[in-house]
Amino acid sequence: MDEPHWSLDDQALVAAVIAERPGAWNAFFARFERLIISCVRKTLVRHGFPPREEDIEDLVSATALNLVRDGYYKLRAFDASRGYRLSSWVGMVATHTAFDMLRQRPAEVAPREGDKGPAQEVVAEGVDPSERVLRAEQTRLLQEAIAKLSPTEQLFVRYCFEDELEPEHIAQLMQISVNTVYSRKNRMREKLRRVIESMEPREEARGRPRNNRQE
Numbered sequence: 001m002d003e004p005h006w007s008l009d010d011q012a013l014v015a016a017v018i019a020e021r022p023g024a025w026n027a028f029f030a031r032f033e034r035l036i037i038s039c040v041r042k043t044l045v046r047h048g049f050p051p052r053e054e055d056i057e058d059l060v061s062a063t064a065l066n067l068v069r070d071g072y073y074k075l076r077a078f079d080a081s082r083g084y085r086l087s088s089w090v091g092m093v094a095t096h097t098a099f100d101m102l103r104q105r106p107a108e109v110a111p112r113e114g115d116k117g118p119a120q121e122v123v124a125e126g127v128d129p130s131e132r133v134l135r136a137e138q139t140r141l142l143q144e145a146i147a148k149l150s151p152t153e154q155l156f157v158r159y160c161f162e163d164e165l166e167p168e169h170i171a172q173l174m175q176i177s178v179n180t181v182y183s184r185k186n187r188m189r190e191k192l193r194r195v196i197e198s199m200e201p202r203e204e205a206r207g208r209p210r211n212n213r214q215e
Helices: 010-018 024-046 055-076 088-104 117-122 130-149 151-162 166-172 178-205
Strands: none
Touching: 010 024, 010 055, 010 088, 024 055, 024 151, 055 088, 055 130, 088 166, 130 151, 130 178, 151 166, 151 178, 166 178
């Protein structure tokens, strides 16, 4: 009889999936399917895309693929001993998968009235074209800065600034105190500002002619 996996803790369940034990993946997916659906739906709505059922189904499948591809690379990166919760880790993968899809087709669906995602800000009526370009550049720099953070920091940024979860909810998800959430939020803003500032000179240098040697 196959070893039961439904009651395994996070680390043991991940180990069972990676070892490809019979029934382990089914137990894993059954445990987190609703979470994955919730994360991709929330990401679509957040960025002004109607959460169509076909898109959600595609993104749930894409998330599952991202979890198992390359020899379970993303699951192998999960380490419960570092304070991660498996639900938070899977939620981050699902959210990133949805966001990657949105970046690949930013113009397919027009933002709906009332949405406050980046897409609406860029195409908002009455915004000067130069201002739109500036906003788009700022968004790109911010995304690159976030990509330089550790997985835990990226997850915190997503919970705090994109999903706009309450501090108590973030504290529960990340197993930290509410006071830590507030202090980390301020530190994260400052860290992202420094990262962006360190990137800006290199961005400006790209457009400069390389004729300094002739001076």
